[in-house]
Amino acid sequence: xxxxxxxxxxxxxxxxxxxxxxxxxxxxxxxxxxxxxxxxxxxxxxxxxxxxxxxxxxxxxxxxxxxxxxxxx
Amino acid sequence: xxxxxxxxxxxxxxxxxxxxxxxxxxxxxxxxxxxxxxxxxxxxxxxxxxxxxxxxxxxxxxxxxxxxxxxxxxxxxxxxxxxxxxxxxxxxxxxxxxxxxxxxxxxxxxxxxxxxxxxxxxxxxxxxxxxxxxxxxxxxxxxxxxxxxxxxxxxxxxxxxxxxxxxxxxxxxxxxxxxxxxxxxxxxxxxxxxxxxxxxxxxxxxxxxxxxxxxx
Numbered sequence: 001x002x003x004x005x006x007x008x009x010x011x012x013x014x015x016x017x018x019x020x021x022x023x024x025x026x027x028x029x030x031x032x033x034x035x036x037x038x039x040x041x042x043x044x045x046x047x048x049x050x051x052x053x054x055x056x057x058x059x060x061x062x063x064x065x066x067x068x069x070x071x072x073x
Numbered sequence: 074x075x076x077x078x079x080x081x082x083x084x085x086x087x088x089x090x091x092x093x094x095x096x097x098x099x100x101x102x103x104x105x106x107x108x109x110x111x112x113x114x115x116x117x118x119x120x121x122x123x124x125x126x127x128x129x130x131x132x133x134x135x136x137x138x139x140x141x142x143x144x145x146x147x148x149x150x151x152x153x154x155x156x157x158x159x160x161x162x163x164x165x166x167x168x169x170x171x172x173x174x175x176x177x178x179x180x181x182x183x184x185x186x187x188x189x190x191x192x193x194x195x196x197x198x199x200x201x202x203x204x205x206x207x208x209x210x211x212x213x214x215x216x217x218x219x220x221x222x223x224x225x226x227x228x229x230x231x232x233x234x235x236x237x238x239x240x241x242x243x244x245x246x247x248x249x250x251x252x253x254x255x256x257x258x259x260x261x262x263x264x265x266x267x268x269x270x271x272x273x274x275x276x277x278x279x280x281x282x283x284x285x286x287x288x289x
Contacts, residue, residue, distance in 0.1 A: 002100050002101025002102075003101065038146065039107075039110065039111065040103060040107040040108050040111070040146060041100060041101075043104075043106075043107040044100075044101055044102055044103050044104070044107050045101070047102075048101065048102075
């Protein structure tokens with residue numbers, strides 16, 4: 001996985017996305033801009049972070065889950 | 074006949090939606106839909122750690138900043154494992170100093186290669202030929218180029234096609250042979266006699282009623 005290492009910790013790009021979500025609900029486009037990552041990477045990364053329970057999708061936007069917030073404290 | 078179809082897969086055409094995929098890449102699992110809203114150049118190469126492909130990857134990396142300015146993403150593909158891709162891009166960086174900035178699909182199952190008609194058994198039954206698919210932000214195939222195994226691709230032409238497609242989309246015009254940005258563009262031919270007569274009065278540079286050019 002590109003955003004989560006085999007040990008379950010977020011990679012550098014995963015951490016960037018999680019940090020971008022700290023301020024609340026964001027669209028993939030907003031996260032891409034804030035994290036300076038290509039939009040395609042953000043879209044696939046958000047799928048991974050959601051599957052890992054670190055982010056949650058609400059309509060077209062994403063937010064940190066409790067687990068995700070705990071991880072980047 | 075059936076055997077040939079099995080080896081070649083689907084042959085996509087210009088104007089058709091690009092076949093959807095979900096694939097393992099050097100940047101993680103990627104779906105075609107992840108690129109929606111951007112132009113995408115999906116290109117295949119025969120194999121990692123081969124000389125012509127290495128020169129092409131360096132050349133694609135060199136035009137990457139120009140492509141980014143035009144809102145274009147790059148996505149490579151070959152029938153190799155992701156470990157092989159990683160080892161190769163690391164080797165290219167170590168030996169040449171060029172970092173490969175775009176993802177590469179590891180298509181060991183040949184699923185994507187067959188959906189895009191990238192395997193041409195007359196050239197190789199196991200490797201993809203040098204294909205270039207230019208896919209627009211609505212995920213429609215706009216250009217297909219095929220190069221043989223022995224001929225490396227021309228990056229100037231790929232950039233020129235992108236410029237031409239974006240210019241024609243924006244301005245509802247066409248581009249003549251050997252067109253370059255800044256050159257005159259072709260005004261679409263008229264559909265009626267009235268339009269043919271009117272266009273001759275519009276100040277275009279016309280060879281005749283069916284071939285008129287203008288500056289943008």
